[in-house]
Amino acid sequence: MDERKDDSIDHIVEKPTSPTLPTKGEKHDVPDYKEIEPDQKFHPLLKPKRIILRATIINDNDKSK
Amino acid sequence: MITTKVSKKRSVCICQGDIYRDIECLEYIKEEKGVLEISKISYPYVMVLSQVCDLRSDYLNRKEVKKKPEKTQDKFLIFALVVPLFNADQFIRGEHLSEVDLTMRGGMDWESTEGNKIMNNQLPRFHYLEFPKDVNIVNSVMDFKHCFTVSIETLYRLRAKNFVCTVPPLFREDISDRFAFYTARIGLPEK
Numbered sequence: 001m002d003e004r005k006d007d008s009i010d011h012i013v014e015k016p017t018s019p020t021l022p023t024k025g026e027k028h029d030v031p032d033y034k035e036i037e038p039d040q041k042f043h044p045l046l047k048p049k050r051i052i053l054r055a056t057i058i059n060d061n062d063k064s065k
Numbered sequence: 066m067i068t069t070k071v072s073k074k075r076s077v078c079i080c081q082g083d084i085y086r087d088i089e090c091l092e093y094i095k096e097e098k099g100v101l102e103i104s105k106i107s108y109p110y111v112m113v114l115s116q117v118c119d120l121r122s123d124y125l126n127r128k129e130v131k132k133k134p135e136k137t138q139d140k141f142l143i144f145a146l147v148v149p150l151f152n153a154d155q156f157i158r159g160e161h162l163s164e165v166d167l168t169m170r171g172g173m174d175w176e177s178t179e180g181n182k183i184m185n186n187q188l189p190r191f192h193y194l195e196f197p198k199d200v201n202i203v204n205s206v207m208d209f210k211h212c213f214t215v216s217i218e219t220l221y222r223l224r225a226k227n228f229v230c231t232v233p234p235l236f237r238e239d240i241s242d243r244f245a246f247y248t249a250r251i252g253l254p255e256k
Contacts, residue, residue: 045154046109046203047163050092053103057096 071230078124082237084229090213144214150205189247204256206220209247
């Protein structure tokens with residue numbers, strides 16, 4: 001399929017939702033904030049981060065005995 | 066450096082060049098002594114690089130199956146290929162993956178020969194992106210070595226909230242072409 005045909009599909013025009021992450025032009029209270037050039041602002045949260053979740057497995061079958 | 070053109074119009078289906086925020090990649094799941102541990106990496110921004118025709122066929126097939134459940138799901142995709150976008154300033158210092166405990170090659174600056182090559186997209190592994198002022202993403206670098214997949218159903222579920230913008234045809238084709246070239250490379254033995 002010619003991928004340019006993709007442009008012919010209906011487009012929904014909508015404004016993107018406001019990002020929750022800090023973005024360019026947004027002020028943040030980070031310790032090294034003053035050392036960053038105004039047009040190159042970033043926040044540590046903009047780095048990929050690892051999230052580890054732990055949960056105890058409950059065996060319902062054991063409870064019913 | 067050419068500023069990447071982007072559109073904030075969202076097409077009806079997931080498209081190559083779409084940029085989404087807050088996308089998670091499952092790293093592992095393990096169970097030990099009744100405790101389940103799930104590790105995932107959350108990426109602030111990723112760009113979809115699956116082929117447009119595959120994504121469109123997936124969308125049309127899903128639509129078809131919804132109307133006629135007896136139809137096959139032959140064109141369904143389970144996953145979409147995505148590449149993360151890293152903050153360019155963190156990238157050049159090699160700090161962009163510090164929160165997943167990885168130290169990347171740093172000590173460069175954009176004025177150095179290598180930094181300049183990255184910015185001008187002369188190194189096959191990376192793609193530098195500079196966004197227009199109305200797009201709230203800082204200058205970024207895509208590292209093709211860090212591509213991963215995201216469930217298509219997850220992307221459809223998140224897209225109303227997490228879609229940021231999309232890169233139009235010529236620009237996304239350039240990125241896709243460079244990505245294909247990089248992943249198709251052949252490493253020959255030195256001896």
